[in-house]
Amino acid sequence: RHGLPEINIFTPEARVNENGGPYRGLDRYEARNAVVRDLENMHYIQKVEPHVHAVGHCYRCHTVIEPYLSKQWFVSMKTLAEPAIKAVEEGRTRFVPSRWEKIYFDWMYNIRDWCISRQLWWGHRIPAWYCRDCGRVIVSREDPDRCPCGGELEQDPDVLDTWFSSGLWPFSTLGWPDDTPDLRYFYPTSVLVTAFDIIFFWVARMMMSGIHFMGEVPFREVFVTALIRDESGKKMSKSSGNVIDPLEVIERFGADALRFTLGHIAVPGRDVFLSEERIEGSRHFCNKIWNASRFALMNLGDFDPSSVTEDDLELTLADRWILSRLSGLVSTMDQYFDSYNFSEACRALYEFFWSDFCDWYVELSKLRLYGSEGRARRTAQFVLWTVLEQALRLLHPFMPFITEEIWQRLPHQGDSIVVAPWPSPRPEHLDPAAEEEMAVLQEVITCVRRLRSEMGIPPQARVEVLAVPLREDRRGLLQAHMDYLTSQARLTALRLVDGVEDPASYARGLAAEVEVFIPLKGEVFAEEVERIRREIDKLEEESRRHQAKLSNDQFLAKAPPEVVQKERRKLAENRLKVEKLREQLKLLES
Secondary structure, three states: OOOOOOOOOEOOOOEEOHHHHHHOOOEHHHHHHHHHHHHHHOOOOOOOOOOOOOOOEOOOOOOEOOOOOOOOOEEOOHHHHHHHHHHHHOOOOEEEOOOHHHHHHHHHHOOOOEEOEEOOOOOOEOOEEEEOOOOOEEEOOOOOOOOOOOOOEEEOOOEEOHHHHHOOHHHHOOOOOOOOHHHHHHOOEEEEEEEHHHHHHHHHHHHHHHHHHHOOOOEEEEEEEOOEEOOOOOEOOOOOOOOOOHHHHHHHHOHHHHHHHHHHOOOOOOOEEOOHHHHHHHHHHHHHHHHHHHHHHHOOOOOOHHHOOHHHOOOOHHHHHHHHHHHHHHHHHHHHHHOOOHHHHHHHHHHHHHHHHHHHHHHHHHHHHHHOOHHHHHHHHHHHHHHHHHHHHHHOOOOHHHHHHHHHHOOOOOOOHHHOOOOOOOHHHOOHHHHHHHHHHHHHHHHHHHHHHHHOOOOOOOEEEEEEEOOHHHHHHHHHOHHHHHHHOOEEEEEEOOOOOOHHHEEEEEEOOEEEEEEOOOHHHHHHHHHHHHHHHHHHHHHHHHHHHHOOHHHHHHOOHHHHHHHHHHHHHHHHHHHHHHHHHHHHHO
16 A cells, blocks of 8 residues: 555564564564563663554464465455345345345445465365476366476465355355256255354355356345354354353253254344253243143044044134134244244244143133033044144244154144145134133133132132123123133132122232122131141241341351351241231231
8 A cells, every 4th residue: 555565574483584684583472572672772662561452363273363475366356246236236135134235235345355265274275286397377177287388287285265165055066067957956046044244254255156157146035043142142152162062952952942942032133142041941842742742642542533524513612712823823924934033933833832722722622522522522622633733733843853753643644744734824713703702711710810829729729709790791701601710710600790799808800891709708718827827837937047047156157158148048038938928818817
């Protein structure tokens, strides 16, 4: 830029060369110390003070990098970049999320010539040879034997930059430069999945190489994944030593748990935090799927789906509701996959299978699977099988192993779930009215469960509940599905009334315009009052022991700090528990 002569002062081994005068042969650090020493001896140094500035380091061995001039091979990039820029501007290749196009354009509009030679032991050798006699440079696809002058040839010792080789990947792997069937069929491909930190290093290079050599973009869409960070937010890398070994994770939690976790946290365009706790949560989901499937298999032994048509069915509200939810899920999954929103796809699958299917439909189906025969039982079996089988197909891209194992045990058509057709939405199954009615029942049941928990009513105990519908249609709905309410809220009865005489003698809740009342009396409450009193006595006795230790000066002086802290923590926890139990007792006794 300034027309100054280009002078190297180092050898390739970072020692001072002949341009260094009296410091020739010294290591770079020795030479620096010698220069400072000589300047001090000549009284040219007034003061020495530290300065913080950017010093380049090797990302592998962390050695300080020194400036060094050498002959390298370069590729002129301007003419290669222009058609690659135009391809994205015209939409022939699009980025998902689209905001990553800006990163692509920033690099491409400001592109510089590319140094493609590297001084490494491994890599693709640069196809250039030098004649030892005449100095001629020969670049050839085939290895030449001799220079035209008859002299011996020596190949350039450098190798190509890794990204140069990688930039040829979309077509070199398909037989290029030959015109192969694979190349004609698979190029261009549909989508590239990659991370944002290599948009220029890899994506842009493939775009330029593909358009230059093939005359067409290498892919139609570029899906930019999130960058995976550890629990503390640091980028995972081998050099940092904070990577999670997938083989170890698979051994502990299973491949399906790892795959589902990665899908679940893959929020488009954001960095994600991966921890073993997340993977363990996905393993719990795998267990839930397995246990729900075992329940279904135990109740489908006498079931043949081919012998049942939908005209034979006697659909209940729960059946119509779950089939409507399933049809909506299938449509939603299609939208999420089309937009590469795998995180939302996993969330929707998780909520449907765990909440809608396991927590509600499976429990409600037991009323007919255990207590009915004939048409009612066959209907429950058919819907149970339909929902589970289609849910497994929806889960399969994220959990291929457990879904294949279960699917093979279910009645099915085809050799493998991997080639089973993707579920299609069933518009005729969409039933907004059923979903609305079921939502009312779920809210009422959840309200009763919450009141039971707050009052400390044991799960196995059944109680009577009074309900005051604030709308007439609510009364009819509750009356028609009394079996749902009593079984799921564990009630002896749910009585529909117009009001209660003494509201203060009831625990009260409101859900879906239905008032719910649980009487604060009876044997169940007497037993619970006695249980709470015993628990308070026990905790207070423990607290006295903890307090005695903490009041002992010898204990405080001799016990390790962590032991003292543990006693203080237990005392605080017990006091908090007693406080909550006293509030609960006061409510029961009021």
